Amino acid sequence: METGSGLTPDDSWLQAVGLSRYYIRGPQEVRALDGVDLDVSRGEFLALVGSSGSGKSTLLNLLAGLDTPTAGKILVDGEQLDTFSRKRLSRYRARQIGMVFQSFNLISHKTALENVETALYFNDTPKPERRKLATDMLTHLGLAERLDHRPADLSGGEQQRVALARALVKRPQILFADEPTGNLDRENTIQIAETLKSFNRDGITIVMVTHDGDLAESCATRIVRMDYGKIVSDTPAGAGK
Amino acid sequence: MTVADLLQNAAGNLWRMKLRALLTVSGVVIAIAAFVSMLSFGAGMQETISERFESLGLFTTMYVYPAGKGEEKFRGHGRRSEGDTTSEDSTRIDSTKIDSLQAYSSNADSSVTDPAKADTIQRPVIPLDSVAIELLAKIPGVNLAYPHENLSVKVTLADTTFESTARAVPVSAFKTKMFSLIKAGATFDSDTARSALVTEGFALEAGVKLDSVKTLIGKSIIVSVEVISLDSAITRALFNRNLDSLKSHFKGLRFDSLLDSEYRSQLLSRELGGALQRFLDGYLNSREQFAETLSIAGVIDGGRSGNLIRPVILSVASGRRLSDAGFSGSRQDMFTSLASGRIPGMNTASSSSEEYSRVTLDLDQGTPYESIRDSVEALGFETFSFAEEFTEIQKVFLFFNLALGMIGLIALVTAGLGIVNTMVMSILERRREIGVLKSLGADDSDIKLMYLFESGMIGSVGAIGGIFVGWLITRGASLVADWYMSSKDIPSMEFFALPIWLILIAFGIGLFISVIAGLYPASRAAQVDPVQALRND
Numbered sequence: 199m200e201t202g203s204g205l206t207p208d209d210s211w212l213q214a215v216g217l218s219r220y221y222i223r224g225p226q227e228v229r230a231l232d233g234v235d236l237d238v239s240r241g242e243f244l245a246l247v248g249s250s251g252s253g254k255s256t257l258l259n260l261l262a263g264l265d266t267p268t269a270g271k272i273l274v275d276g277e278q279l280d281t282f283s284r285k286r287l288s289r290y291r292a293r294q295i296g297m298v299f300q301s302f303n304l305i306s307h308k309t310a311l312e313n314v315e316t317a318l319y320f321n322d323t324p325k326p327e328r329r330k331l332a333t334d335m336l337t338h339l340g341l342a343e344r345l346d347h348r349p350a351d352l353s354g355g356e357q358q359r360v361a362l363a364r365a366l367v368k369r370p371q372i373l374f375a376d377e378p379t380g381n382l383d384r385e386n387t388i389q390i391a392e393t394l395k396s397f398n399r400d401g402i403t404i405v406m407v408t409h410d411g412d413l414a415e416s417c418a419t420r421i422v423r424m425d426y427g428k429i430v431s432d433t434p435a436g437a438g439k
Numbered sequence: 440m441t442v443a444d445l446l447q448n449a450a451g452n453l454w455r456m457k458l459r460a461l462l463t464v465s466g467v468v469i470a471i472a473a474f475v476s477m478l479s480f481g482a483g484m485q486e487t488i489s490e491r492f493e494s495l496g497l498f499t500t501m502y503v504y505p506a507g508k509g510e511e512k513f514r515g516h517g518r519r520s521e522g523d524t525t526s527e528d529s530t531r532i533d534s535t536k537i538d539s540l541q542a543y544s545s546n547a548d549s550s551v552t553d554p555a556k557a558d559t560i561q562r563p564v565i566p567l568d569s570v571a572i573e574l575l576a577k578i579p580g581v582n583l584a585y586p587h588e589n590l591s592v593k594v595t596l597a598d599t600t601f602e603s604t605a606r607a608v609p610v611s612a613f614k615t616k617m618f619s620l621i622k623a624g625a626t627f628d629s630d631t632a633r634s635a636l637v638t639e640g641f642a643l644e645a646g647v648k649l650d651s652v653k654t655l656i657g658k659s660i661i662v663s664v665e666v667i668s669l670d671s672a673i674t675r676a677l678f679n680r681n682l683d684s685l686k687s688h689f690k691g692l693r694f695d696s697l698l699d700s701e702y703r704s705q706l707l708s709r710e711l712g713g714a715l716q717r718f719l720d721g722y723l724n725s726r727e728q729f730a731e732t733l734s735i736a737g738v739i740d741g742g743r744s745g746n747l748i749r750p751v752i753l754s755v756a757s758g759r760r761l762s763d764a765g766f767s768g769s770r771q772d773m774f775t776s777l778a779s780g781r782i783p784g785m786n787t788a789s790s791s792s793e794e795y796s797r798v799t800l801d802l803d804q805g806t807p808y809e810s811i812r813d814s815v816e817a818l819g820f821e822t823f824s825f826a827e828e829f830t831e832i833q834k835v836f837l838f839f840n841l842a843l844g845m846i847g848l849i850a851l852v853t854a855g856l857g858i859v860n861t862m863v864m865s866i867l868e869r870r871r872e873i874g875v876l877k878s879l880g881a882d883d884s885d886i887k888l889m890y891l892f893e894s895g896m897i898g899s900v901g902a903i904g905g906i907f908v909g910w911l912i913t914r915g916a917s918l919v920a921d922w923y924m925s926s927k928d929i930p931s932m933e934f935f936a937l938p939i940w941l942i943l944i945a946f947g948i949g950l951f952i953s954v955i956a957g958l959y960p961a962s963r964a965a966q967v968d969p970v971q972a973l974r975n976d
Contacts, residue, residue, distance in 0.1 A: 259970050262878070264877070264878060264969045264970050264973075265970045284882060284883055285882050285883075285884075287882075288877070288880050288881065288882030288883075288885075289880065289882075291877070291878060291879065291880040292879065292880020292881075293880070297878045297879075299973060303871065303874075303875045303878075303973060304875075305872050305875060307451070307455050316876070316879060317879045317880075319440050319444055319879075319880075319881070319885075320440065320876075320879060320880035320881050320882075320885065321880060325441065325443070325444075364879070
């Protein structure tokens with residue numbers, strides 16, 4: 199298997215070693231992820247691409263600490279994530295990572311500002327600071343006029359930008375984006391891709407799941423292709439062209 | 440998350456589902472209102488009785504009886520002394536022997552107040568007379584000791600006559616709280632006064648409305664007792680035959696047989712039996728009336744709730760004249776006479792007129808009644824303390840309140856189930872939100888706290904509403920009771936009270952039940968798997 203990072207092991211910040219995730223569906227065992235090895239280095243923009251059911255979202259959830267592996271281990275800055283207590287896992291999610299989803303997952307009864315502020319509830323940001331950080335982030339993403347709008351009053355692109363603001367407002371070390379443009383039109387897709395690239399340039403490591411090969415090529419620095427729960431290729435972006 | 444965040448979040452979520460929250464809160468409101476109104480009734484009754492005791496100075500009043508007779512004196516509430524001296528080897532002493540007791544009292548104050556020591560010493564029975572009263576008055580913490588006599592009397596006011604009871608007290612007793620609530624007129628100022636005080640209860644009995652008791656002042660009442668005496672019995676036994684009956688009686692005698700011893704024996708037996716029957720008949724049925732005409736000097740509060748204050752208060756002289764007139768035949772008077780060592784019906788004016796059936800002690804508020812009780816009992820008397828009785832009443836109220844509270848708690852448990860239902864529904868609807876919060880870094884305890892704050896807020900708001908509604912219910916019930924009592928010319932009385940402890944308990948229980956009810960939903964919410972919750976359907 200080709201390694202596309204071009205980085206030495208010392209540069210890797212997030213590592214998956216022999217990572218597997220099996221589910222029991224009735225009498226059958228489903229191998230959603232089957233012995234995956236992956237290194238993610240600081241500052242990388244890694245795109246996980248593959249067809250539906252290839253295991254890319256499962257890998258993302260495991261790396262984000264939302265799910266626990268059946269086998270293998272995950273190392274974050276040298277510490278084994280899958281041995282963290284539930285409390286420590288929560289702290290990892292609260293302080294070190296940000297997440298963006300295909301369906302935005304904004305809290306429908308909260309305004310854009312309140313949704314972004316919610317991300318700061320769990321990392322001990324003082325209350326007066328929360329509003330300022332949230333406002334600044336939304337303004338930075340061009341939503342200064344939409345602070346008090348509820349998700350239902352926003353377009354798909356705006357909602358995803360609010361979701362991005364919520365993920366990035368706590369200045370995470372790594373952003374996990376699961377099909378961030380899956381529900382958006384071309385124009386909004388480009389806008390979100392530019393935003394992601396911009397934050398990557400600012401030093402935020404990004405792991406993005408997408409089935410859109412063009413999007414992966416246009417913004418990622420490395421593309422990992424998955425199929426049937428395994429990594430089938432790991433190449434630098436643009437290598438396939 | 441800070442407490443402020445949790446409160447804000449809970450308020451926001453409840454506000455969003457207004458109708459459901461309102462219905463759930465209503466359940467708590469009803470339950471707390473039931474709890475508050477029921478316990479408010481118990482608290483009100485307790486407070487009213489306590490205030491009544493306080494206003495009459497009963498907490499600082501103690502009755503003293505001769506040893507072994509206390510139970511007979513106050514409707515069975517007497518307390519037997521620990522160092523009871525009614526055993527066979529007890530010695531009844533005369534007043535002249537009281538010097539030794541005085542010496543005991545004066546040189547051994549510590550032993551008087553130390554029941555442990557008193558128990559080890561055999562105390563002779565001493566009469567409850569003026570010397571004993573002096574001794575009682577010297578006990579530390581006793582402000583005043585005075586005798587009182589209760590009498591069953593008939594009272595005539597204008598053309599109304601009714602059965603009543605009277606109490607003779609010295610004027611010094613008017614300094615105590617029990618007689619301080621003068622509604623009209625004034626107390627009399629001499630122990631020989633031909634005046635009387637009457638109570639509001641007396642006024643009602645006499646058909647006088649409470650707002651016009653002033654009209655009684657200066658009016659004359661005739662207080663009378665019907666007495667029987669040995670004199671009337673002997674008279675009837677010897678002479679209660681008319682001439683015709685005597686003639687026919689003598690005609691019936693067989694004088695020629697008087698020499699026969701058997702006939703003489705039968706005749707003697709028959710004549711003695713008849714005389715005894717006539718004696719008892721005369722003793723029990725031939726009554727004489729003795730009356731005192733007195734002027735009403737004042738009307739005092741009381742007499743409506745039991746017989747703590749007798750309807751008619753007499754001077755010592757009037758009381759003595761009425762009690763010395765003879766035996767009324769009542770069971771209570773019989774015990775009173777026997778307790779004083781008198782034969783019922785015997786004129787006692789010249790014999791043991793100084794002995795009393797009971798003495799009232801007015802106590803210093805700062806002295807514990809227990810120490811005074813022990814000192815009195817060490818002297819060989821029995822006591823009855825209202826403060827002690829109130830402690831027993833409080834125990835009854837505790838059980839009464841517990842029973843009422845249990846009924847309220849059943850309603851609260853039902854309301855708690857309503858909270859569980861609401862919260863579980865809320866979790867099902869907000870699964871995705873819980874998943875989002877977990878992906879943002881919320882840990883299990885954050886999620887639990889969020890739901891506990893929501894259920895706690897339902898309980899708190901419900902408790903506050905319930906306390907208010909409960910208060911409204913008690914006010915309504917109080918108004919109805921007032922209206923009913925005034926229509927019956929009964930002075931108003933507060934049946935309900937909402938003391939701060941009841942408010943705090945009601946709020947605490949409302950909050951506690953709701954938090955308990957929120958535990959299961961909160962735990963379930965904390966266990967939501969974020970991956971499942973965030974899965975795209």
